[in-house]
Amino acid sequence: MTRKLLTGNEALALGALHAGIRVAAGYPGTPSTGALEHLLAVAPPEVHVEWSVNEKVALEIAAGAAWAGQRALCTMKMSGLNVASDSLYSVAYSGVVGGLVVYVADDPGVSAGMCEQDSRGFALLADLPLLDPPSVPDAYRLTRLAFDLSEAVGTPVLVRLTTAIAHSSAPVEVGEPLGLPPREPQLLRDIARFTKAGAAICMQQHRDLIARLERAGEWIREAGLNIIALGHRGGLGIIAGGVPVSYLDEGLQFLAPYGLDPEAVSVLRVLAPHPFPDQEVRRLLEHVGVVLVLEELEPHLERSVYVAAQQAGFAGRIVGKLDGTLPRVGEYDVRHVVQGIAKALGLALPADLFTADEGPERLAAPRPITVCPGCPHRGTFIALQRAIRRSGYRRDQVMVTGDIGCTILGMNPPFEVVWNEVAMGASIGLAQGYVHAGVQTPVIATIGDSTFFHAGIPALINAVQYEVPLTVIVMDNGWTAMTGMQFNPGTDAALQPSGNRRVDLARLIPALGVDHFFEVDPFDLDGTTAVIQRALTLPGVKVILARQECAIQAGRRGLRAGRVQVVPEHCNLCRVCILQTGCPAIELGTEAIHIDPALCYGCGLCAQVCQRGAILRAERTFSETGRG
Amino acid sequence: MYDVYLIGVGGQGLLTIGEVLAEAATRLGMPVHLYPYKGMAQRGGLVRAQLRLGREAAGPNIPPRGADLVLAMEVSEALRAVRFLKPGGEFLLYGEQWLPTAVMLGKAPYPSLEAVLDAVRTAGGHPLYLPPDGCPVDEGGPLPANIYVLGAAVGRTRLGGYIPPEAVEEVLRGWRAAERNLAAFRAGLAAKP
Numbered sequence: 174m175t176r177k178l179l180t181g182n183e184a185l186a187l188g189a190l191h192a193g194i195r196v197a198a199g200y201p202g203t204p205s206t207g208a209l210e211h212l213l214a215v216a217p218p219e220v221h222v223e224w225s226v227n228e229k230v231a232l233e234i235a236a237g238a239a240w241a242g243q244r245a246l247c248t249m250k251m252s253g254l255n256v257a258s259d260s261l262y263s264v265a266y267s268g269v270v271g272g273l274v275v276y277v278a279d280d281p282g283v284s285a286g287m288c289e290q291d292s293r294g295f296a297l298l299a300d301l302p303l304l305d306p307p308s309v310p311d312a313y314r315l316t317r318l319a320f321d322l323s324e325a326v327g328t329p330v331l332v333r334l335t336t337a338i339a340h341s342s343a344p345v346e347v348g349e350p351l352g353l354p355p356r357e358p359q360l361l362r363d364i365a366r367f368t369k370a371g372a373a374i375c376m377q378q379h380r381d382l383i384a385r386l387e388r389a390g391e392w393i394r395e396a397g398l399n400i401i402a403l404g405h406r407g408g409l410g411i412i413a414g415g416v417p418v419s420y421l422d423e424g425l426q427f428l429a430p431y432g433l434d435p436e437a438v439s440v441l442r443v444l445a446p447h448p449f450p451d452q453e454v455r456r457l458l459e460h461v462g463v464v465l466v467l468e469e470l471e472p473h474l475e476r477s478v479y480v481a482a483q484q485a486g487f488a489g490r491i492v493g494k495l496d497g498t499l500p501r502v503g504e505y506d507v508r509h510v511v512q513g514i515a516k517a518l519g520l521a522l523p524a525d526l527f528t529a530d531e532g533p534e535r536l537a538a539p540r541p542i543t544v545c546p547g548c549p550h551r552g553t554f555i556a557l558q559r560a561i562r563r564s565g566y567r568r569d570q571v572m573v574t575g576d577i578g579c580t581i582l583g584m585n586p587p588f589e590v591v592w593n594e595v596a597m598g599a600s601i602g603l604a605q606g607y608v609h610a611g612v613q614t615p616v617i618a619t620i621g622d623s624t625f626f627h628a629g630i631p632a633l634i635n636a637v638q639y640e641v642p643l644t645v646i647v648m649d650n651g652w653t654a655m656t657g658m659q660f661n662p663g664t665d666a667a668l669q670p671s672g673n674r675r676v677d678l679a680r681l682i683p684a685l686g687v688d689h690f691f692e693v694d695p696f697d698l699d700g701t702t703a704v705i706q707r708a709l710t711l712p713g714v715k716v717i718l719a720r721q722e723c724a725i726q727a728g729r730r731g732l733r734a735g736r737v738q739v740v741p742e743h744c745n746l747c748r749v750c751i752l753q754t755g756c757p758a759i760e761l762g763t764e765a766i767h768i769d770p771a772l773c774y775g776c777g778l779c780a781q782v783c784q785r786g787a788i789l790r791a792e793r794t795f796s797e798t799g800r801g
Numbered sequence: 802m803y804d805v806y807l808i809g810v811g812g813q814g815l816l817t818i819g820e821v822l823a824e825a826a827t828r829l830g831m832p833v834h835l836y837p838y839k840g841m842a843q844r845g846g847l848v849r850a851q852l853r854l855g856r857e858a859a860g861p862n863i864p865p866r867g868a869d870l871v872l873a874m875e876v877s878e879a880l881r882a883v884r885f886l887k888p889g890g891e892f893l894l895y896g897e898q899w900l901p902t903a904v905m906l907g908k909a910p911y912p913s914l915e916a917v918l919d920a921v922r923t924a925g926g927h928p929l930y931l932p933p934d935g936c937p938v939d940e941g942g943p944l945p946a947n948i949y950v951l952g953a954a955v956g957r958t959r960l961g962g963y964i965p966p967e968a969v970e971e972v973l974r975g976w977r978a979a980e981r982n983l984a985a986f987r988a989g990l991a992a993k994p
Contacts, residue, residue, distance in 0.1 A: 420860035506862035529884030
């Protein structure tokens with residue numbers, strides 16, 4: 174055992190590695206990304222680790238490896254589980270041979286701008302066991318165990334973290350790798366198990382699935398994953414799952430001065446919420462007079478506690494979300510523990526216990542985020558604004574659907590061209606719906622490269638098949654950028670792990686049969702504007718590939734797009750450069766604007782919007798490295 | 802038990818402060834939990850982190866009025882952390898200003914330093930102000946401001962009673978630019994906020 178400071182994602186990755194995985198596949202998504210990134214950094218060469226094109230493909234790869242008898246890990250955020258769910262639901266029916274663990278990260282409090290989906294609900298839907306580590310060390314320990322559970326029962330196992338565990342760091346006692354002997358791959362031909370050939374087979378698989386879940390419950394009980402500690406008979410019983418478990422001690426200490434006797438409290442810490450720990454909950458219900466259920470997001474445990482209470486004839490109160498005491502939205506902290514206990518026991522607490530003056534926060538300057546200095550999307554958004562205007566439309570007359578990733582920043586000032594955000598690849602489908610709805614003005618879809626690979630391609634094929642007149646702008650910066658720069662199929666092969674091949678969007682998109690295909694350089698504002706304007710007048714499916722590498726990634730290799738220089742005597746502080754580009758590298762000086770050389774990438778967009786020749790752009794010199 | 806709330810903007814190296822403290826605590830054998838908020842953080846975006854020292858089972862979030870120390874690296878963002886300060890707690894403010902575009906264009910107000918310090922006093926806290934021009938400069942340019950601020954926090958607040966300077970220096974010595982970071986840290990230790 175060695176004690177190491179690890180993030181929850183790293184701990185989970187190491188747990189899987191030490192359990193002997195042979196394959197790991199995932200798709201980047203905050204807050205899950207760090208797990209596979211850690212494996213890419215530390216896994217030995219005999220372990221295949223990959224960023225797959227989307228979560229469904231990743232799950233199928235991991236499942237294939239597990240069917241061949243190897244241990245495999247699949248990683249994704251909660252939105253990705255929805256994408257992978259079709260295959261996962263089906264794999265659950267078949268079960269697995271080697272251990273298959275699916276890591277899904279939920280995001281209560283929405284640090285990454287998506288939904289507060291509670292993936293424990295998927296475990297319920299798919300009849301799969303789910304482990305819910307409440308701390309960083311538990312992420313390591315339970316992930317290791319999840320592989321044993323998976324193989325003991327023959328089922329995929331879900332391990333769920335939330336942002337507060339996935340991103341947090343804490344010391345972890347890291348054990349030795351399991352030292353699993355290398356396994357020869359097996360080829361099992363078993364139609365009754367690995368196909369869905371007919372109702373009889375499918376219903377037998379369903380029975381087997383339910384039986385496996387039952388056995389998983391027994392395994393979890395024997396492993397003692399759900400921990401019960403009984404206090405005085407007839408007192409308070411707390412059933413806690415997920416991160417709220419980590420606030421219990423703090424809450425009990427907090428309430429000691431207000432008349433709480435910690436000895437009177439019984440606690441059930443639920444680390445494996447599905448299948449529901451029926452026996453432990455019943456034991457608690459037989460012992461206590463009132464129950465408090467603590468869990469973030471949906472009342473999954475709590476609903477099952479009501480059922481157990483009915484079955485056990487429990488007559489006491491159940492405090493939680495369903496009686497309105499605790500919220501279903503946002504992260505929990507010690508306040509929720511304190512409020513819940515106070516409600517359950519009728520403790521009188523000072524009203525202002527946690528109430529702080531929110532006045533100071535209201536004085537803070539708003540800080541909307543925009544694209545980075547040198548971001549090629551800036552050029553595309555400005556060109557899009559101009560093309561709409563020059564085509565004779567107002568901005569509120571042209572639907573521009575948006576997609577997931579950095580490209581969604583087109584909704585923010587100063588661009589404000591993008592209207593909506595749904596899910597990976599959804600921009601192209603939504604756009605077709607607007608056309609079919611009878612919208613007479615041009616409809617435009619905007620989507621990033623990785624998002625297009627992930628789920629945009631089928632939607633574009635659909636538009637081609639039905640000859641839907643629309644313009645798709647694929648904003649290709651060569652990286653999956655928003656999640657922290659992962660490579661994707663379109664990334665330069667030299668910048669991917671060796672042996673990978675690049676899939677060139679400039680060859681792929683025309684091959685889909687689109688009516689018009691254009692490639693533009695988003696740092697060339699006039700050229701990009703003219704192409705978008707032209708596309709808006711053409712019939713059929715038009716795709717514009719706006720291609721320029723992410724400035725952050727290019728900058729890390731010492732590349733710059735060029736150099737710009739302010740001519741102070743020409744600058745009249747009209748602020749057009751700041752208003753139109755919103756570039757964080759431009760500052761307002763007293764005599765002239767100032768461009769921070771440490772931030773500037775030399776994209777030259779400011780020089781192109783300046784009408785007074787106050788910003789000069791040197792020839793773009795991509796071969797130039799590390800200058801300036 | 803000692804809770805630290807850190808706040809600033811992307812690009813200042815705020816999260817690194819938390820990581821150094823968490824690593825130092827781990828090497829001291831002290832329980833520690835560091836919860837960074839980085840969501841879509843990028844240069845100029847809001848960044849915060851919560852560091853909880855000395856709790857065997859530490860929940861990630863510090864409740865309002867719970868932090869023994871707030872460490873703020875940007876004047877306006879500091880206001881968002883005032884409500885997390887425990888009455889009687891210390892509030893170390895490094896006075897850097899990152900003006901959002903709307904402020905630069907004169908379309909939005911920006912709070913005065915005095916307003917921030919007043920808010921800290923009203924919340925029952927002890928403000929410690931660290932001027933941004935105090936960070937030393939050597940032939941390679943300004944020393945890393947985040948490590949300078951870390952030095953001031955360890956040297957001038959009760960944090961030093963939990964994480965002594967030597968423990969931080971041991972972590973910094975393992976870094977690539979160890980000498981410059983150690984110089985920044987020591988300058989911070991000696992700073993007089």
